[in-house]
Amino acid sequence: MKKLILATALAAAPAVYAQNTTLYECIYQYDxxxxxxxxDLSLTYNCILQIGEETxxxxxxxxxxxxxxxxxxxxxxxxxxxxxxxxxxxxxxxDRRLFNSSADNKLTMISTMVPFTYKYEENTPLMEWNxxxxxxxxxxxxxxxxxxxxxxxxxxAWYTEDIPVTFGPWKLTGLPGLVMLATDSExxxxxxxxxxxxxxxxxxxDNIPNMIKTDHKGFEEKKAEYDKNPLNxxxxxxxxxxxxxxxxxxxxxxxxxLLRNLEKGSIPLECSEVKKDINKNDNRSDFGSxxxxxxxxxxxx
Numbered sequence: 029m030k031k032l033i034l035a036t037a038l039a040a041a042p043a044v045y046a047q048n049t050t051l052y053e054c055i056y057q058y059d060x061x062x063x064x065x066x067x068d069l070s071l072t073y074n075c076i077l078q079i080g081e082e083t084x085x086x087x088x089x090x091x092x093x094x095x096x097x098x099x100x101x102x103x104x105x106x107x108x109x110x111x112x113x114x115x116x117x118x119x120x121x122x123d124r125r126l127f128n129s130s131a132d133n134k135l136t137m138i139s140t141m142v143p144f145t146y147k148y149e150e151n152t153p154l155m156e157w158n159x160x161x162x163x164x165x166x167x168x169x170x171x172x173x174x175x176x177x178x179x180x181x182x183x184x185a186w187y188t189e190d191i192p193v194t195f196g197p198w199k200l201t202g203l204p205g206l207v208m209l210a211t212d213s214e215x216x217x218x219x220x221x222x223x224x225x226x227x228x229x230x231x232x233x234d235n236i237p238n239m240i241k242t243d244h245k246g247f248e249e250k251k252a253e254y255d256k257n258p259l260n261x262x263x264x265x266x267x268x269x270x271x272x273x274x275x276x277x278x279x280x281x282x283x284x285x286l287l288r289n290l291e292k293g294s295i296p297l298e299c300s301e302v303k304k305d306i307n308k309n310d311n312r313s314d315f316g317s318x319x320x321x322x323x324x325x326x327x328x329x
Contacts, residue, residue, distance in 0.1 A: 180298060
C-alpha cells in the first residue's frame, strides 16, 4: 500500500510542482571509519536527501536547515545569523552538494574549497547494479540487495521498492527504489536511513556567484589536495586579494567563507587516480605560513 500511494502521488504531481517541490525527505547517518596518515578516523555525519519527482538534492543536514531558513520571505537577520552560527559549529560537516536529475540523467556536484566554489557534471547512471532477492529491513522498510562498483570501490546497497524512486545518498542511484542502506566492501563508508518523511519547501539551486566549472578528475584532484591542507591548496596566482579573519569561537573565514579544517584528514568516497603528488614541494608548499590571522579584515602577507 505504501508503494501504491507514493507512486500515485509522484505521477499526479504537475510538471512545475515536480521540478521544484520536495515531495519527500530521507535523513541518513553517514559513518566513516578507517585510517589516514594522521591516525585513526571515526566520524559520523548527518545528511538529508530531498526527493522531487525528477530531481533530488543530497547535502549536510545543517546546511539544509540554513538553506530552508534563508529561503523564508521576511525572515529576520537575527534568525539567519542564529542558523549560520549553528552551521559553523557543525562538525563533522559533509561539504558537498549533489543535484541529481532523472529527466536528463545528469548529476551535478558542488563543493566550496575556500576561497572558491567548484562545480562539475557527469552523466548518470554511474554504475551497473547486480540485483539479488536477498532482503532485510531498514528504517521499517523491506529492502532488497544490490551490488555495484564505482570510483574504485565496491558497494552493497539495500533499496526499497515501497519508495519507487531511483535516488539515494551521494551517487548511489539508478536502482528501482530508494537506497536505504549502503556500505563499501572495506566497511569504511556507510550510509543508513534513519528517517523518511513528507517533504517541505523547495529543492533550491545553489545561487553562488562565480562558481568555477571543472571536470570530475580535476575536482577530485583539487579536493584531495584541499582536504590534506586547505591553506596550502590555495594558489596565490589565482586570487587578487585574500582576506582572513578570526571570528568568535576561533572560526577562521577566508574572503568571508568559513574554513573547515579536517584535523585527522579524510578518506575519500572515491579512490581517484590522483597523479599529481600533493606532497610535492612546489611553489605553494609554504603558502600556509604566508597567512597571518589577526582580527577582522586580515590580509595575506
